[in-house]
Amino acid sequence: MGVVKKSDNGKKVSRRKFIAATIGGLAVGGAAGFTLSRLTAPAAPFPREIQDVISERKLEPDHVYGALKTYVPGGWQDEFIMFSSGGHSGQVLVFGIPSMKLYRVIAVFTPEPWQGYGYGDVKTMKLLEKGSNGIRFLTLGDTHHPEISRTNAEFDGEWLFIGDKLNARKASISLKDFETKDIVKIPNTQTQHGGACASPNTEYVSCGSQFPAPWEPGRGYKPGVTYVQLTETNYQEYFRGTMTFLRFDRRTGKFDLANSFQIELPPYMQDLEIIGWGPSDGWAFTNSINTEMAIGGVLEGRPPLEVAASQNDFDYLHIVNWKKAEEIVRAGKAKEMNGIKVITLDTAIKEGILFFAPEPKSPHGCDISPSGRYIVIGGKLDPQVTIYDIEKIKEAIADQRFQGEDPYGVPILRFEDVKAAQIEVGLGPLHDEFDDKGHGYVSCFISNEVVKYTLGPPDYTGDKPFQVVDRIPIHYNIGHLATPESNSPSPKGKYLVALNKWSVDRFPNVGPLLPQNFQLIDISGEKMRLLYDCPIGLGEPHYAKIISIEKLKPLEVYEMGTDPETFSKHPQYVEGKVGYERKKEGDRWVTEVWMTLIRSTITPDIIRCKQGDLVRIHMTNIETTKDATHAFAVAEYNVMASIEPGETATVEFVADKPGVFAYYCVEFCSPLHLEMAGWLEVEPV
Numbered sequence: 282m283g284v285v286k287k288s289d290n291g292k293k294v295s296r297r298k299f300i301a302a303t304i305g306g307l308a309v310g311g312a313a314g315f316t317l318s319r320l321t322a323p324a325a326p327f328p329r330e331i332q333d334v335i336s337e338r339k340l341e342p343d344h345v346y347g348a349l350k351t352y353v354p355g356g357w358q359d360e361f362i363m364f365s366s367g368g369h370s371g372q373v374l375v376f377g378i379p380s381m382k383l384y385r386v387i388a389v390f391t392p393e394p395w396q397g398y399g400y401g402d403v404k405t406m407k408l409l410e411k412g413s414n415g416i417r418f419l420t421l422g423d424t425h426h427p428e429i430s431r432t433n434a435e436f437d438g439e440w441l442f443i444g445d446k447l448n449a450r451k452a453s454i455s456l457k458d459f460e461t462k463d464i465v466k467i468p469n470t471q472t473q474h475g476g477a478c479a480s481p482n483t484e485y486v487s488c489g490s491q492f493p494a495p496w497e498p499g500r501g502y503k504p505g506v507t508y509v510q511l512t513e514t515n516y517q518e519y520f521r522g523t524m525t526f527l528r529f530d531r532r533t534g535k536f537d538l539a540n541s542f543q544i545e546l547p548p549y550m551q552d553l554e555i556i557g558w559g560p561s562d563g564w565a566f567t568n569s570i571n572t573e574m575a576i577g578g579v580l581e582g583r584p585p586l587e588v589a590a591s592q593n594d595f596d597y598l599h600i601v602n603w604k605k606a607e608e609i610v611r612a613g614k615a616k617e618m619n620g621i622k623v624i625t626l627d628t629a630i631k632e633g634i635l636f637f638a639p640e641p642k643s644p645h646g647c648d649i650s651p652s653g654r655y656i657v658i659g660g661k662l663d664p665q666v667t668i669y670d671i672e673k674i675k676e677a678i679a680d681q682r683f684q685g686e687d688p689y690g691v692p693i694l695r696f697e698d699v700k701a702a703q704i705e706v707g708l709g710p711l712h713d714e715f716d717d718k719g720h721g722y723v724s725c726f727i728s729n730e731v732v733k734y735t736l737g738p739p740d741y742t743g744d745k746p747f748q749v750v751d752r753i754p755i756h757y758n759i760g761h762l763a764t765p766e767s768n769s770p771s772p773k774g775k776y777l778v779a780l781n782k783w784s785v786d787r788f789p790n791v792g793p794l795l796p797q798n799f800q801l802i803d804i805s806g807e808k809m810r811l812l813y814d815c816p817i818g819l820g821e822p823h824y825a826k827i828i829s830i831e832k833l834k835p836l837e838v839y840e841m842g843t844d845p846e847t848f849s850k851h852p853q854y855v856e857g858k859v860g861y862e863r864k865k866e867g868d869r870w871v872t873e874v875w876m877t878l879i880r881s882t883i884t885p886d887i888i889r890c891k892q893g894d895l896v897r898i899h900m901t902n903i904e905t906t907k908d909a910t911h912a913f914a915v916a917e918y919n920v921m922a923s924i925e926p927g928e929t930a931t932v933e934f935v936a937d938k939p940g941v942f943a944y945y946c947v948e949f950c951s952p953l954h955l956e957m958a959g960w961l962e963v964e965p966v
C-alpha cells in the first residue's frame with residue numbers, strides 16, 4: 282500500500298503500486314516488475330474538452346452527475362463490494378459499488394470452466410456430489426439470498442453463504458479466496474427460500490423451506506423415496522415446512538449436520554427469513570404465504586394456486602425462539618430424522634418456541650431495522666409495509682395474550698398487540714433495506730418504485746416517524762433492493778441498488794431474453810437520485826449483500842502448496858515429487874502424476890498410460906506472483922482445472938479412449954504460453 286488519497290466522495294483511496302508480471306516469459310516464473318504511477322486528478326476547472334464531450338454526446342446534467350459519482354478509475358478501489366445471487370445461474374456475482382463493475386463470478390452450484398469447477402477437479406467434483414446428496418448429480422441451483430458471516434451481528438467479511446431454492450441446499454464460500462468450501466443438502470426439505478441468514482455470531486446459518494415437502498409421520502422427507510398422494514387432506518396432514526439452523530464451523534467452513542437442528546412447521550409456504558440481534562437477539566422470523574394450504578389443480582376442478590392461495594386477508598409471521606429451541610435440543614427433546622435433530626411441531630408449540638402474528642396479505646420480505654427492534658414485512662398484495670415491534674411481541678408472549686391458534690395449535694398473537702405501524706407505500710411492496718439515518722427503503726414491484734420512509738425510535742428519533750418521505754421510479758419490476766450492510770446494526774447508507782427483473786427499453790435489444798437491470802441509486806441526500814443502469818446478462822439475481830471493502834481481507838496468493846479446501850499444505854505437495862507412475866490400487870490401474878506449472882512449462886510434458894487407467898494428476902502452480910494463474914485442460918476429455926499461484930489441486934478422470942491427446946495451459950500466461958503444453962498417450966489395451 283502506498284500513498285493514501287481522498288477521492289471526490291471523501292473516501293480514502295489507496296494508491297497501490299502495480300507490479301506487472303515480467304513479460305520476459307522466457308525467464309521462467311520471473312517476478313521482476315515495474316511500477317505504474319497513477320495520474321493525479323486534474324485540478325479544477327476542467328478543460329474545455331470536457332464541455333465538448335458533454336455537448337457532443339448531448340448529456341444532461343443528471344447524466345454527468347451519475348457518471349462522475351460512479352466512475353472509478355482503473356487502479357482505484359470501489360468503496361463497497363456487493364455479493365449478488367446469480368439466480369438460476371447457480372452462482373454468486375461480485376460487483377464493485379459505486380462502479381457497478383462485475384469483478385468475479387463465484388462458482389457454487391453449477392460447474393464453471395474458468396474456475397475449473399466441476400470438470401474433473403477432485404475437490405469441486407466431491408463438493409458437487411456431496412451437495413447432491415445421492416439424489417442425482419445436480420448441476421443446477423437457484424440462488425436467492427446471500428448472507429455474510431457476522432460477529433456481534435455486524436458483517437465481518439470472512440464467510441459468505443448462499444442458498445439453492447430449487448434443491449434446498451446451502452453453500453459456504455470463503456472470502457479469503459472467494460471459493461466454495463461446502464455444500465449441504467438440508468434434510469427433510471425439498472425447496473428452501475428464506476435465508477441464508479446468520480445468527481449474530483454465525484453459530485448457525487438458518488434457512489426456511491418454501492414449498493412444503495411430503496413427510497412420512499415420524500420419519501420426515503427422504504428425497505426420491507417419500508411418497509404421499511397429493512390431495513388437499515393429505516397436504517394438510519402430511520406435508521410440512523421446516524426452519525433449519527445449520528451449525529457452522531467458521532474454522533473449516535463446513536456445516537455440521539450432527540450439531541444442527543430443525544423445526545417442523547405447518548404446510549404453509551414459509552418465505553423470507555431473518556435472525557434478530559439487540560432486542561430481537563434469540564429470535565428468528567419468517568413471513569409466510571398460502572396459509573390457505575391450497576394445492577392448485579385447475580384440471581381437477583380446483584381454482585389455480587395463485588387464486589386459492591390469496592384468499593386470506595392475513596397470513597402468519599412466524600416468530601421462533603431459536604435460543605430456546607437450542608436448549609430443547611440439548612435437553613434431548615428433539616427427534617433424529619434423516620441426519621438432523623428435529624423439533625416436532627407439537628414440541629415446538631408445547632415448549633413455547635413457535636408463535637404466529639397475523640400479517641397482511643400474502644406478504645413478502647422479512648427485514649429488521651438496525652436497532653433490532655422493528656421487523657418489517659412487505660404487503661405484496663397489500664399496499665403497506667407492516668412493522669412489528671419485538672418489545673411488544675415479547676410482552677404479548679410473556680402475558681400469553683393470544684387471539685387463538687391455527688389448525689395445528691400454534692398460538693396466534695393479536696395483530697394490534699404486536700404492530701408498531703403500517704405505512705402505505707405503493708403497490709406490491711416486497712423487500713426493505715435501511716440506512717444509517719433511521720430510514721427504510723421498500724421495493725414496490727407493481728408501482729415500479731423505491732419508497733423511502735422513516736422508522737420509529739430508536740432508529741429514527743425525529744418528529745415524523747413511520748412516514749413516507751421520498752420515492753423514485755425504477756426500471757422495471759423491482760424485486761430486492763440492497764444498501765450497504767443493511768439488515769445489521771450498522772448500515773452505511775450512501776447507495777442503494779435496485780435489483781430489477783425487467784429492463785425493457787434501458788438497453789439495446791440483445792434478443793428476447795433481455796438482461797436484468799441493476800440500478801444504482803444515490804441515497805446520501807434527502808432525495809434519492811438515479812446514478813447508473815447496469816445490465817446483468819447472466820441469470821436472475823434476487824438478493825444482494827453489500828459490505829465495506831475494508832472488511833474484506835482476501836489472500837493475494839496462496840502459500841506454496843496450499844490445498845484450498847483446508848488452507849493447509851496439500852499432502853501431494855509435501856511429497857515434493859515430479860513425474861508419474863503406473864500402479865495397482867485394489868483391482869484398478871492408476872496412473873498417478875505429480876505435476877508443476879510455471880511460465881511456460883508443464884512438467885511432465887509427456888504422460889504415458891493405458892486405456893482404462895484412472896489418471897490422477899496432482900498439480901502445483903509454483904508461481905509466487907499475484908495473478909499468475911495457470912489452467913490445465915485435456916483435449917476431448919472434458920477435463921479442466923484452474924490452479925492459482927501456490928495452489929495444489931488434483932484432477933481425476935478415466936482414460937477410457939485410446940489415442941494421443943494434447944493437454945495445455947488454458948490461460949494466456951506468457952509469450953510462450955502456446956508452448957506450455959504436453960501429451961497424454963493412452964495406449965489401447
Ligand code: K7E
Nearest residue numbers: 425711760761823824
Ligand atoms: Cu423476493 Cu427469493 Cu428474496 Cu426473488 S425473493 S425477488
Ligand code: CUA
Nearest residue numbers: 946948950954
Ligand atoms: Cu500457463 Cu498459459
